Amino acid sequence: MATALKEETPEPPKIPHPDAVVVRFAGDSGDGMQLTGGQFTLSSALAGNDFATFPDFPAEIRAPIGTLFGVSAFQINFGSRAIETAGDRPDVLVAMNPAALKTNVDALREGGLIIADSGEFGARNLSKAKYESNPLEDDSLAKWQLLAFDISALTLEAVKPFGLGKKEALRSKNMWTLGLTLWMFDRDRQPVVDWLNTKFAKMPDIAGANVAALNAGHAYGETAELSAPIKRFHVDAAPASPGVYRTVTGAESISLGLVAGAQLAGLPIFFGGYPITPASAILHHLSRLKEYGITTFQAEDEIAAITSAIGAAYAGSLGVTSSSGPGIALKGEAMGLAIMTELPLIIINSQRGGPSTGLPTKTEQSDLYQAVYGRNGDAPLPVIAARSPVDAFDCAIEAVRIATQYMTPVMLMTDGYIANAAEPWKIPDLTAYKPFPAEFMAEAPEGGFKPYGRDANLKRPWVKPGTLGLMHRIGGIEKELDTGHINYGPENHQAMTDIRTDKVLGVADSIPDQGVALGKPRAKLAVVGWGSTYGPIHQAVRRNIAAGKDVAHVHIRHIWPLPKNMGELLKGFDRIIVPEMNTGQLKTLLRDQFLVDAKPVNKVSGQPFTIAEIEAAIQEALS
Amino acid sequence: MATALKEETPEPPKIPHPDAVVVRFAGDSGDGMQLTGGQFTLSSALAGNDFATFPDFPAEIRAPIGTLFGVSAFQINFGSRAIETAGDRPDVLVAMNPAALKTNVDALREGGLIIADSGEFGARNLSKAKYESNPLEDDSLAKWQLLAFDISALTLEAVKPFGLGKKEALRSKNMWTLGLTLWMFDRDRQPVVDWLNTKFAKMPDIAGANVAALNAGHAYGETAELSAPIKRFHVDAAPASPGVYRTVTGAESISLGLVAGAQLAGLPIFFGGYPITPASAILHHLSRLKEYGITTFQAEDEIAAITSAIGAAYAGSLGVTSSSGPGIALKGEAMGLAIMTELPLIIINSQRGGPSTGLPTKTEQSDLYQAVYGRNGDAPLPVIAARSPVDAFDCAIEAVRIATQYMTPVMLMTDGYIANAAEPWKIPDLTAYKPFPAEFMAEAPEGGFKPYGRDANLKRPWVKPGTLGLMHRIGGIEKELDTGHINYGPENHQAMTDIRTDKVLGVADSIPDQGVALGKPRAKLAVVGWGSTYGPIHQAVRRNIAAGKDVAHVHIRHIWPLPKNMGELLKGFDRIIVPEMNTGQLKTLLRDQFLVDAKPVNKVSGQPFTIAEIEAAIQEALS
């Protein structure tokens, strides 16, 4: 997380070199803040910084201009050292209008810098933002540094040559702001210029105007009269292992992981989806990748999405379906069918705030119960959780491996934060991944064909319809051992229930032991997490260790089955806390399985944990 | 459970008086075994016996005649002492054809009596039942007493006067058999005769034929040549508290409980259902009770069933919906809506074998996870489980009380065994139940109308559309404190999540402390159960206590929230076992909540536990 700028600048060098800075761009939904943030992120990447971002946009598509609920924000934490969170509190806040200032300024650290477009602080916008008086003029912002000037006017001025209408012209405001921030952080403009020219290749005027605005903002930094408290900073490149890097969001990374997994398994992908925030992005990504043997199907609802994927899996494809909480709830019955018919299927849950429709654009981890326990009957399936955008890639591959090697549906958990956040990603070398080709039975084996026969993993054979001589029938009624016929017998039901249970538990034989992400295996306190809480937990634990505290960070990828050493590992710690963005769900699993006194630390606000919150919880647990 | 007849007859009196006997009627689906069992049950009731029954019919509507999977059975355990299960092993088996013998004889205790219709043991039926030779003739049945005679012929003979076709005439076979068994157990025929005459009032011939068959069977017992090993028994009346009794099945009892609960709350009932085994019976019962202010709606699917009930609750009725596992899975998303909108709704789950379509006609307890954890988001709701047909009545009333007094959906758990089993029921005196009238807000209170304002129970007001001046909007998006407007704010979401959690936990303030059904509160071993395992657990624990063992039986009605003293109570026992007809679901709840080492005892065969199985588990736990 960012250390305050001041601290970073005790004496010269002319340009101070803080080891991390947090900047938040906030404006109207129409102001293009996500774009601005995206380009600033890219520039940070090219500058070799490590970083993490947090886009936070409104539920409304395009809320009326100037309203408080219409504010869209993008936060980036970039540094010359490892960055795992988007930062607790911004050092710099760019506020494009009063509503953006009102909704974001309290997050700004004391002494932080506000850059505001005074041109937008007219009476109308002020009242929309519920300001009695103009905060740029009364001294309500005293505890922060304030830089206010008429960015709107300056932009109009800059783009005049292109003779655009006012509305059009003002669209370049965000580029002006970006130009200024690029200057502030001593960044190269060229990549953005190139990006603008390709993006607006068909509209040279728009391209020109945006470039002009970008340059004007940059020039403004250069030439701004010295009286203004505007300073420059240079954040050095972060140490990173050599290689080619790109930025990746969780949604991209999961999509790419599925493609990679399918290639390692040698299978085509059938993706059955139905749009829902924040899961839709995966459907969108995969829809563009047809040349990778991917068929995407936008079904009439989530039930058709999963059942079509089950049909495709039956016919020999890797079945994938994806949704968020409410949609996953609708898929529950069909998951049971996939469990009973033992077909390879991946169910991706991009979690959002619940219950019910809840908070579609906010992040949460409250679907773990649903993932592990949320079906009728004894219906076990493996559950995997990604901890970050980059981690989602390997998690997706792992999900494909388990689904195909064990003939089972697998639940892959991510969340709204991971889905939208971006990280730098060292592009992996696929040859480093061991292939796990899926096998189809092509003819009856020794001793005859048994649709529900078993291999060492208790896996049943996968037979494609179209295979000569292996015709058979499957379905959702209890199956008979080996034959797969309908069977209501007591012994058979017990035996099949045991097989379904043991098969899933057996997956634990193929996964690595649970390690400790930071700290000692037998530390005084373990902070156990899963999913997107990785960043804040990791940073908080690192700081405590640095401060000499005996704390460890355990982060679980395999939620079910749990790694075999998990019980032993947990019993080694004196105390355990489990921070979750829910009311305490993983905690239930751990207490049930291992009878360890895992104490919940819960936050259910639709916002990620801050490092400070985890630090506080650690402190309390240690006292 | 029945003690073997022999033991009951050391020396005269002429008619032995065993304290309990188990009889199983088994035949083809077409043979009317369920009817026979039902009438025998009634006669046992009128004889003052306590009893429990277990109907076990095939999944097929009418399987082809004579097939093994077409066998339908009805077991009754009746005695002169308290009876809690249908009995582990029959003392008497009535087998109407080879398939019935084949599928049921192994359950018969050694030395038990077989009554078989030799007329049905022709080559065709024998091969359908996969018998090489006729078991009535080879000595494969040696370890049992065998009474075989041509019931078909005897029936045809008896009903000749009514000049029915052969097919028609043979339909009376079951009455012949019933007549014989009534004789065996020294019972009065008149009630059955009356029942036949009313049932077939419109078809006097049929009525006459059935009565004739009944009498013939009875007479056969009287006159059977003494050589035959046929004995009579008299099972005395069981002690019972004075009052008027009837028999009741779980499905009836839940329906009646809902009606009673609605009257205590002063509300009309809206029941939205969709047929599914074994839940349909509740829809059927309620459909006949329109004069009790009940509207039943057979919806197009389970989702429409629950959402229509939510709509009705919104409009001021008690909303009720009912299904079994797969259907409950489909209702998950809508349950979230009821939780978010805080409307009174009862969701009844008549559990059956799972996962997926599973074993529709078999009983199981494997939906507890789904009930407590099976929704997206943090979505708490109270869960209640009935332990027997009679208990289901009070459970239904309790569900109505909680739903209306706390404005919350409530899940009421029963299962296929309870739904179909019959018990004697002392008809309750409704004046003994305290009314809990539901309140509707009719006008804005002091301080203005707050759709999401709270009372002491954290309950929000219930306002009927149509109420002047209280117009408001509700929905599934996170609500704002008090106003109920849409609100995505972090603090608000945290606060609302806490309120939803605390409101449900608060229900514990209104429920009795958990008691001990049998044995001492601080016993060496507690056998903790829920739902329909009550009978076998209770009997097994009783026997162990009788044998001087320090064992207790704890049976939980309130699954969530758990009674406040539960942790304390459980921690008082040295050891805890939890027998469940699932892979260990209540056990998860107890271990998570109280960190007690509750050990699972699981049976997932679609059949209830036998007392012997629980006894074995107790023995193992004590050793």
Added chain:
Amino acid sequence: MNEMTPVKTTLKDWETDQEVRWCPGCGDYAILKAVQRTMPEIGGTPENTVFISGIGCSSRFPYYMETYGFHTIHGRAPAVATGVKLANPDLDVWIITGDGDGLSIGGNHTMHLLRRNLNCQVMLFNNEIYGLTKGQYSPTSREGTNTPSTPYGSVDHPARPCAFALGSGARFVARGFDVSKKLTDVLKAAHVHRGTAFIEIFQNCIVYNKDVFEDFASPKGAEDRQLWLENGEPMLFGSEKTGGVKGISLNHETLMLKVVDVADGDHEAAGVIVHDVTNRSVAHMLVEMPFGEFPMALGVLYDDPRPTFEDAVVAQNKAASKGKSADLAKLLGKGQTWTVEEGGPEL
């Protein structure tokens, strides 16, 4: 439709204090105003009116109506409405749904609502796109629609909402569009109809499916491209100044519709069909009449009431209860009973 003593309300009485959260320029605004304009005219009372919606931009509607409102879950509004109406048949229920909400995930509930003929109004906002989820194609999107989920264009044949409604058994089918002056008339006719009144409203999603209805909805050339149906009136469109008056006629060979020129106002000579709102065969042809070759059929296409669901349910509940009392003790004591006398030892 719903009998109530007409009370005087004004448009303002039907507005809430909630900020309207649709995109600037969204067609939903016009529809909202049209409804708020309609309510006073039909003598509606806010407290007896309930707006029930699913999920979607359109489904935000209830928050902006000063009535009772229920913003339910995706696709389920018709089922919720059925419960509301059966619990209280006196309420005036309006269902607000979208082409995704009502025809994709909710298609089955829409079908059964129409089949049962619950007495309510269904306003289906058809913008041929999923607005709220940021622009994926919907079941009504035209073939080849480029969206985030169909980057190469959609391939499935679009559903025809009105044809689907008729096939499901609808007894009232109408069409309008967001900015049309005549929308209020359509809404009034829908409200007068006893039974499920299905109204497809073409709505401009300015952000994700801009102006797809311009070809007939735009004022210029409107008379040539819009066929406004009036019961008892010939099916005429076009005008002298715009290439002549035309009419819809039937080819009695093929039994298909065709466009005919109407010379000096003599529509009979031209064999123009006179609109009979109760003619189901013609209704089928009108809802499937391909736009382009034909104008867009608007207004009340079909209106032929039959008994409503809640009337039948209420009537049966009444009849079945007749002469019976809600005596619980009697119910509990039903069937064969027996008495255990005093004295027997307690259990």
Added chain:
Amino acid sequence: MNEMTPVKTTLKDWETDQEVRWCPGCGDYAILKAVQRTMPEIGGTPENTVFISGIGCSSRFPYYMETYGFHTIHGRAPAVATGVKLANPDLDVWIITGDGDGLSIGGNHTMHLLRRNLNCQVMLFNNEIYGLTKGQYSPTSREGTNTPSTPYGSVDHPARPCAFALGSGARFVARGFDVSKKLTDVLKAAHVHRGTAFIEIFQNCIVYNKDVFEDFASPKGAEDRQLWLENGEPMLFGSEKTGGVKGISLNHETLMLKVVDVADGDHEAAGVIVHDVTNRSVAHMLVEMPFGEFPMALGVLYDDPRPTFEDAVVAQNKAASKGKSADLAKLLGKGQTWTVEEGGPEL
């Protein structure tokens, strides 16, 4: 329909070793035999044939066909079939469903299957009852049907499967009944049709809805009560010995159908409609033709192919992949990248 090199199979090749578990006398037996008789005639190959069903008595069907089979969950067979067909378009897919499975819980999937026009056959066993759950009324049950869930008679208006199919965009709609000799012909026509072929088969549930179709299905009086449609043939029924030959004609005033007498075989004079399977307007009238006043329309009511869903999907997948390789490294390296040189300290 599905191209495959005809191979010789016999009825026996299509039977499984599983005991058939329907009630004795159930209409399902006859339908099973009809299908097993049809498969050899259409040159089907068991290994390329897949029967996919939901839940219900009818949905037990796949267990009795010696092909690939999937007994899925209630109402979802069309969606499962869509996945199967998109994963392998060469398979010959038959969907088996019931009036509850396909029109109640599964109505929406049926609608979207028809709209998209997946190339498969849908056999909807309409017994106007929920058989497997022991006899509750279904969406096709006639008003007043007494069942355990409607002890006072059902009150909702029944759905018309074929009308629903047409409204959903069906391009092939046919009708038959369980014991009809002509059922195999209908099945063959359905199989020849490229696209979703919807077949409503009236089926006698002897246990819970006995003989509800007897009024037209019973052999006696059949020619008066059954109108078997043949493309290009006049719509004739009845016979000289049974009160005269009759035909279906159109009242050109009301545009409604009517029954006319045909004098000495001159159907033209009587204005009897000549059946054109591609005429959608007439199809709409036929599917809604009320039985009693009219005979029951049977056979192929409508057959007018249009492009299928899987053809479009496959074509687009091909086109989009054209000239592109599935180079994963290229995909991973997409977009703006940067390189960290050797030497920088490891993280």
